[in-house]
Amino acid sequence: MTSFTVRGFRAAGVHCGLKVDDKDIAFIASDRPCAAAGVFTTNHVKAAPVLLDEAVIRGGGAVRAVVANAGNANACTGEQGMRDAQAMAAAAASMIGCEPGEVLVLSTGVIGVPMPMEHVRHGIETAAGQLEADGWRDAALAIMTTDTYPKLACVHTDAGYSIGGIAKGAGMIAPNMATMLAVIVTDAAVPQPALQAMLKRAADHSFNRIVVDGDMSTNDTVLLLANGASGVEVGENDAKFYAALETVCTTLAQELVRNAEGATKFVTLHITGAESVEAARAVGNAIATSPLCKTAFYGADPNWGRIIAAAGRAGVTVDAGRMALSLLDAEGVEAIRLFEQGGPTNYDEPAAIALMSGEAWGFRLDLGLGEAETTIWTCDLSHDYVTINGHYRT
Numbered sequence: 001m002t003s004f005t006v007r008g009f010r011a012a013g014v015h016c017g018l019k020v021d022d023k024d025i026a027f028i029a030s031d032r033p034c035a036a037a038g039v040f041t042t043n044h045v046k047a048a049p050v051l052l053d054e055a056v057i058r059g060g061g062a063v064r065a066v067v068a069n070a071g072n073a074n075a076c077t078g079e080q081g082m083r084d085a086q087a088m089a090a091a092a093a094s095m096i097g098c099e100p101g102e103v104l105v106l107s108t109g110v111i112g113v114p115m116p117m118e119h120v121r122h123g124i125e126t127a128a129g130q131l132e133a134d135g136w137r138d139a140a141l142a143i144m145t146t147d148t149y150p151k152l153a154c155v156h157t158d159a160g161y162s163i164g165g166i167a168k169g170a171g172m173i174a175p176n177m178a179t180m181l182a183v184i185v186t187d188a189a190v191p192q193p194a195l196q197a198m199l200k201r202a203a204d205h206s207f208n209r210i211v212v213d214g215d216m217s218t219n220d221t222v223l224l225l226a227n228g229a230s231g232v233e234v235g236e237n238d239a240k241f242y243a244a245l246e247t248v249c250t251t252l253a254q255e256l257v258r259n260a261e262g263a264t265k266f267v268t269l270h271i272t273g274a275e276s277v278e279a280a281r282a283v284g285n286a287i288a289t290s291p292l293c294k295t296a297f298y299g300a301d302p303n304w305g306r307i308i309a310a311a312g313r314a315g316v317t318v319d320a321g322r323m324a325l326s327l328l329d330a331e332g333v334e335a336i337r338l339f340e341q342g343g344p345t346n347y348d349e350p351a352a353i354a355l356m357s358g359e360a361w362g363f364r365l366d367l368g369l370g371e372a373e374t375t376i377w378t379c380d381l382s383h384d385y386v387t388i389n390g391h392y393r394t
Contacts, residue, residue, distance in 0.1 A: 004154040006162045007187040008032055008229030010131035013142030016123025018071030018109070018116065023142035025123030026068040026106075026166075028183055029096050029131055033062030034225040035189075036104065037196040039203045041220035047075035048085040049105040050221060056104060060192050063225055066183050067092040067124055068106035068143050070168070075111045075218040084115040091121050095128035106181045108145055108168065108219055140166040143181055146261050153251035155244040161188035161230040163244045167252040180207065182222040182252055184245070189228030194236040198245055199224045206249035209281075210257050211288035211378040222249075254377055263379035265297050268332060268362030275370040279316040283367065284376035286314035294381035302327065302352035304338040311365060322368030327352055330360040 011028045018024040038057040040050050056063065067088050074081045089103035107115075130138075140150030147168050154164035169180030184199075203222055224245075226234075234241045258266050269287055274280035287293050290310040296303040304325055311318050325339040336352050337345050355361055 004136045004152055004164050005133055006154070006164045006185050008227045009185045009187070009225075010133055011135040011139040012127040012130040012132065013135065013138030013140070014123055014127045014130060016126065017119040018069055018123075022070075022144070023138060024070045025120065025127050026139040026142035027065065027092065027124060027127035027131060028139060028185070029065040029128075030063075030185070030225060030227045032227050032229065033064060033102070034227040035192040035195050036063035037192065037199040037224040038104070039200055039222045041217055043218050043220070045076065045218050047073055047107060047219040048077060048081035049074055049107045050219060051082065052085045052089065053104045053106075053221060053223070056101060057196070059101075062102060063104055064098040064102040065092050065096055066104045066106065066223060066225070068108075068181060068183070069120060069123070070108050070143050070145055072107060072109040072113055072115055073111045073219050074107040074115050077112065077114055080114065084117055084120075087117060088120060088124065091124045092128070095125060104223055106143070106183070106219070106221055106223075108143060108181055111218060136164065136166060140168070143168040147259055149259060151252050151255040151259070153248045153255075155247055157240060157244050159232055159240055161186060161232045161234070163188070163241075163248050165248045165252055167256060169256040180217075180220055180222075180256055182207070182249075184222070184224045184248060186224070186226045186245075187228065187230040188226055188232050188234045188241060189230075190226040190234045190241070191236070194234070194238075195224055195226055197236070198242050202242065202246045202249045205246055206253040209374070209376050210253045211285060211376060257377045257379050260379045261385050263385075264359070264382055265356075265380040266360040267297055267378050267380065268328065268360075269376040269378060270328065270332070270362060270364045270373070271367065271376070272364060272373040273366040273368045273370060274372040274374075275317065277372045277374055280367075280372050280374040281376070282314040282316045283311045283318065283365065284374055286310045287363075287365075288376050288378035291381060294378070297356070298380035298382045300353050300356035302338060302347075302349060302356060304344065307363065307365065308339060311367070317369070318367055319369065324366045324368065326364045327355055328362035328364055329355060330358060332362060334364060
């Protein structure tokens with residue numbers, strides 16, 4: 001990975017006791033006010049930190065910091081949960097000399113458990129004392145739940161500014177959005193409306209195109225802060241800035257799938273020939289969330305019938321007689337045609353099994369109905385996924 005430093009930002013991650021022995025409090029601070037944008041879960045049951053952050057982003061005011069915890073979602077915790085989220089913001093604000101309304105809050109972990117605020121306050125104070133320009137890996141470690149490694153991505157542009165981000169998420173992942181948290185920062189100066197528009201677009205092309213298990217969280221949040229420390233101003237619809245932002249988002253999103261709970265395969269679904277992008281996404285998501293398809297991925301079984309059947313129940317018009325399904329190799333190149341014109345081809349099954357036994361491959365499903373297309377990144381469903389989630393709380 002490229003070195004992760006973004007001017008004017010410092011980060012830290014420490015252990016405070018929310019988790020048994022891992023880092024569980026992250027603190028990210030800017031030395032100057034930032035424009036802030038955010039996209040959030042579309043679940044109608046939202047955690048207290050999500051409600052707090054949505055209000056801050058809607059207000060359009062400056063932001064100075066983000067404080068995040070793992071080990072407790074602070075979701076379905078009633079009025080006390082909101083008071084605790086506000087107290088986290090106030091504690092972080094007191095550490096860096098800003099207003100509580102200039103701090104955004106993220107939480108992830110078990111739903112319905114009160115926040116142990118004595119531990120949390122101590123963690124915030126400790127993290128504030130360890131803020132460093134190169135503290136991003138510790139911060140990424142501190143937001144992990146069932147992740148097995150931290151996710152970081154950074155782009156340094158030739159325009160003179162950088163964009164970097166961290167993310168967590170391994171299960172309860174579905175589009176709109178995944179069960180995930182991400183904090184992305186840039187030292188470019190970007191007006192808040194433009195920042196919000198570009199983040200939403202980038203999230204639609206990255207975080208909203210990943211599927212692990214089809215479940216949606218109460219806490220999903222992606223934040224983007226711009227502090228202008230580079231002195232470079234970025235205008236609305238700046239193509240270079242957007243490209244760098246999408247690169248960071250896509251890198252993080254794909255890493256969430258690669259490190260999904262129990263996953264052994266990274267599977268790219270390229271849906272082409274659709275009547276609309278929405279139809280392509282509906283078909284792709286039907287395949288990516290199908291337990292039958294995902295267990296076949298795990299078993300390296302080229303069971304094309306499950307994929308065609310999933311496409312047929314996606315809620316959009318399809319015609320099996322016009323479909324063509326191919327296996328893609330790890331580079332995304334068509335390798336084996338499995339199905340076309342309403343029936344199977346005379347394909348080499350051992351070769352298909354061998355390809356699907358690898359760690360990364362995919363499918364191209366051409367619907368034969370139009371020009372629209374999309375890409376979904378997903379994974380297999382293994383025994384380990386059941387083991388992890390069968391005992392998540394116990």
